[in-house]
Amino acid sequence: MSAKPFSFPIKVLPADIDFMGHVNNARYLNWVQDTVLAHWQKLAPAEEVASKAWVALKHEITYRKPAFLDDEVIAETVLEKIKGARSFYNTVIRRGEDVLAEVKSMWCCLDSDTHRPARISAEVAERYFGITRKGEAPTG
Template sequence: MSAKPFTIPIRILPDDIDFMGHVNNSRYLNWVQDVVLQHWQKLAPAEEVASKAWVALKHEITYRRPAFLDDEVIAETVLEKIAGARSFYNTVIKRGEDVLAEVQSMWCCIDSKTLRPARISRDVAERCFGMPKKQERFTGE
C-alpha cells in the first residue's frame, strides 16, 4: 500500500503549446516536478522543508494523449517508496478521466547547505507521508 495521492491543478499557458498545437512534451516533466515538490512542501514539517531540497535522478514517462490550451488538467502523484535518500513517485497527468501521461520518477533528497544526499527520517516518512512501518517499504535508517 502506498501513501495517499496528492493532486494539483495544472494551468496550461500559451507558451506551453508547440508547433503541432498541443502542449509540448517537455512541459509534462515540469508538471511532475511541480506536483512532487508541492507534495513535499505541503506535508513535510517546516524545518524539513527548510533544510532539504530535491533533485530528480530519473523520469520514465509514457505519453497517452495530447493536452491543449483550454484543457482542465490535473497532476496526481503518489509517493510509492523511500529508500535512503531516494524517493520513488508515480505521477499521472489527467484531463477528466483521460490519462494524458504516466510518469515514474526517482528523486534524491539533499541537504540544502551541503548539497549532499540526506535521508528522510522514519518519523517524517510515517507521520507525514503515510508510509507503512514495514521494513521493505522504508529502508532509510
C-alpha cells in the same frame, strides 16, 4: 500498498503549446517536478522543507493523449517508497477521465546547505507521508 495520492491542478499556458498545437512533451516533466515539490512543501514540516532540497534522478514517461490550451489538467502523484535518500513517485496526469501521461520518477533528497544526499527521517516519512522506511504504507 502506497501512501495517499496528492492532486495538483495545472493551468495550460500559451507558452506550453508547441508548433503542433498541443502541450510540448517537455512541459510534462515540469508538471511532474511542480507536483512532487508541491507535495513535499504541503505535507512536510516547515523545518524539513527549509533544510532539504530535491533533484530528479530519473523519469520514465508514457504519453497517452495530448493536452491543449485551456484544458483543465490535474497531476496526481503518489510517493510509493523511500529508500535511503531516494524517493520513488508515480504521477498520473489527467484531463477529466482521460489519462494524458503516466510518469515513474526517482528523486534524491539533499541537505540544503551541503547539497549532499540526506535521508528523510523515519518519523517524517511515516507521520507526514504514510511511508515506512521499507517503503510500505503503515498498517494502522
